Structures are given as structure tokens and as C-alpha cells.
Amino acid sequence: MHLLETNKLTAFYGDFQALYGIDMLLDNGETIAIIGANGAGKSTFLKSVAGLIRGAADSVLLDGTPIGARPAADIVKLGIALVPEGRRLFPSLTVEENLLIGGYGRKAAGPWTLDRVYSLFPILRERRSSAPSTLSGGQQQMVAIGRALMSNPRVLLCDEISLGLAPIVIADIYAALPQIKVEGSSVVLVEQDIVKAMKVADRVYCFQEGRLSLAGPPRDLTREQIHRAYFGS
């Protein structure tokens, strides 16, 4: 049984169909990367898994249990947390309150506590009383990741965590991924930076116009295959 599985997952915005029958697998301890051009459906996929877009119950399975029709507030309690695109921190909450609200729905104790997040991102301890708007982009991304970790997720969904950040900051963010995996979270990354995605992922899924156009371990994929899957022939 897989940790997370999507089964012919579809998603709609009103009448507009954004995803067409996506099949994806994630096992314990894995990192998978989802790549694709803008509008390919990557973020929609993560929103569907996280419960923000609800579909058929058996279109998303967690440990074999259908969760596709469950609301987002339930999904996070079951162990799936999303780091949303653009960070979307709560502006009226301090850094520490943003982290604490991440643990609002958790039921059981786990490895991720405020102290553990601060040890992963020490700068946040110094800025704990600050408003999120006073933080740099990289620090805001650290808060967004820390906030998601506070729910002690088994699956961490990360939507474009490198977007708009300087390369040195991106390196810092990605340096945290191994520690996150050590604590028992499997990771799904949506990433525009193909090189970065290929480097950290156990498997890569490429989306094109809402459809899965390519899947496999990075070592098995050629540059031409990826180019074709990304941009179309």
C-alpha cells in the first residue's frame, strides 16, 4: 500500500477542467517533484490533494483510505500539509503565532514543535515577535514551511518554494529538506526549476495542460523526453 495515491484525479474551476485523470504515487520517505509550465495544473493538483478542491472520494487515497472528498481542515489532521504558493502568511499574526496556528488541528504529538522548527530555521527564533511583512522573502518561506511542519505531516506538499528567492536563499531552503525527511515526512515538490527538481526528487512527474505527460526517476529521463513533456512536441 502506498502512502499517498491519486487515482484518475480530476479538478474543475466551475466549468473549466484543470486536471484530467492524474495518477500519482508517493511512498514513505520519498520526495517527488512535479514540474510543468505555468498553467499546467501543478498547483491545482496540490490543492486537490490538500482538500481545497474536492473531488471523488477515491481519487485521493492516504494509506489506502479514500480522502478525496474530505475538506481541507480534515485533510491536515490526517497528515497532509500544504505550503501554499506565495507563502500566504497571516499578516495579523506574528511569526510565532503563524507557526503556532500551523499546529491548530493536530491531534497527536510528533517531532515538530516550536523549538524544533526554530532549530531548523534559527533566524525565526530571533524574529518570533515580528510581523511577517517585515521579513525577507526567504524568511517568510521558512515561516511558511515551519507552519506546515507544525501539524506534524506525513506528507508535505510544497508549492513553488523557490519562487522569487535569490539562489543563495533557495539553497538554504532546500538544505532543510533532508532534515524534514529524517523526521518522517515524505515530500511532494512543485517546482519550476527543473534542475533543482531533478536533483532532490526520487521521481519526477511532468504535467502539460492538466495531463500527466511524463513520469519516472530522474536518472531514467532524458533531456529530450523532459523537453517534449514540458513544452509539447
Add this chain to the structure above:
Amino acid sequence: MTDWLDALIQGVLLGGLYALFAAGLSLMFGVMRLVNLAHGDLIVLAAFAILTVASTFGLDPFAAVVLAIPILFVVGFVLQHVLLNRTLGRDLLPPLLVTFGLSIIIQNGLLQVFSADSQRLRAGAIETASIPLGGGIAVGVVPLLTLMSAIAVIVFLNFIFYRTPVGRAFRATSDDLEVAQLMGVDVNRIFAVAMGLAFVVIAIAALYLGLRANFDPTIGPARLLYAFEAVIIGGLGSFWGTLAGGIVLGVAQTIGARIDPEWQILAGHLAFLVVLAVRPRGLFPRAQD
């Protein structure tokens, strides 16, 4: 000079009552972005609830409100969960229409049950008790209790909002409804808890409304107007701002009445318009509103 000072002091005390009217409205808007047109009628409904509890069990209104508070919390929770949550969304019109309808229903329901007769909560000697301050100025005990209760309510709401997990959930939900759900916040439940809390504030406002003046089923809309003005003057989403807004309104009314008794209500509305013209976001707006 003494008369003006007296008007100022009485205005501040009156402002406590308006702040109580407004605090529940401020809470609803702050968390749910709900503009509740039935707010004034809900205060009147709560006043009748306190009256009923007091007369049924032979209680003092202060004791009756303690009994009424848990009942009204549940009424608020259920009202939000069953009805008002269904109206919230991108479109502002449905909650306006539904709360307007609720206002009509409450007024007519109260007329049916209690008739159009004026009512009053009776608390005995405390109603007329006053504390002399010297120089011919005295403050009534009930108006003083009203202001102190308003301050206590604001402190309590600030404690809930800024020192508790549910308060964090209130603010997070108000900031970003979608991401709040990603944190495990059941927004429908959080909205219902917020409305329950607003009903507790409504109960306290109703107690002092009934102690300070006569009330009948039709006076709700005027109370709603004062509450709106206090919230707007103070700045949306700020409880201390709401208290300040109530006091500005109260002082404007008593100063206006000092100049000419016919100007009392008009002076309050003029103060509201002046603040709106000079500081459209109110005196103490929340940064991101």
C-alpha cells in the same frame, strides 16, 4: 464651565453603552466580514430574554443576565451554524438580505409575544444611585457600571483574540479563509463560536440598555445605527477603537444636547460624518483592513 465638564463626563459614560452596542458588531465584522443588519434587534431580543428570565425566576437583572448568557451563546452559535454560514461568500448581498429579514422577523415576533408596550429592567435602588464628584457633578452608578463593563468586555475580547488558540484561529480566518482551512481550522465552527461570543456581548449590552432606558420591540434599528457609527469612527476590526468610537459618539451627543437639547442625536451623526470625512478608515483601523 462645570456644565461642560459634566456633559463631557456623561458623554464618556454614554459612550460605554454605545461601545457595548458596537463591540458585538465589531467582532462579527472582524472575524466573518459579516455586516449584521439585525444586530440592534438582537440586542432588543436579548433584553426581552433577560426580562423574561428575571420575571420568571424572580431574579435581579444582573443575576438574570448570568443565566441568559449561556443560552444566548448557544442561540448565536446555532444561528451562525445553521443560517448565516450559508450566506457568507464573495457576494456581500446574501448576508445583508438575510440579516435584514431576520431583523423584521425579530421585531414582529417580539411584538406578537410582548406587545408594543415599553419595558424596563428593574434593579432597585442602584438605578438611581449616584456618586458625587464634587463641584455639583455626579455620576450615576449604572452609567459607571456600563462604562466599566464596556472596558471589561474589550479587555476580555482582546484576551481571547490575542492570547488564546481560538483567538489566533479568529484572526487567521479573518486574514485568509482558504489558508486557515489548511491549518485545520473548521471555519464554519470558528464562525459559529465567534457569533456565540458576539451574543454574549449582546447580552451584556442588552442588560444596560434595559437598565438605562425603556425598550420596546421596534427600537433595534436605532441601536444598530449607533453601533455602526461607533465601529466606523473607531476603525474596523479594532476593539479599543470601537470603545473610542462609542465615546466620541457619546460625547458628541451630550455636548450637542448641552448646546441645544434638540441637537443631541444630530450632533452624534455630525461627529460620525466629520470622522468619516477626515479619517475614512476610522481613528484606529487595523493595518490590513
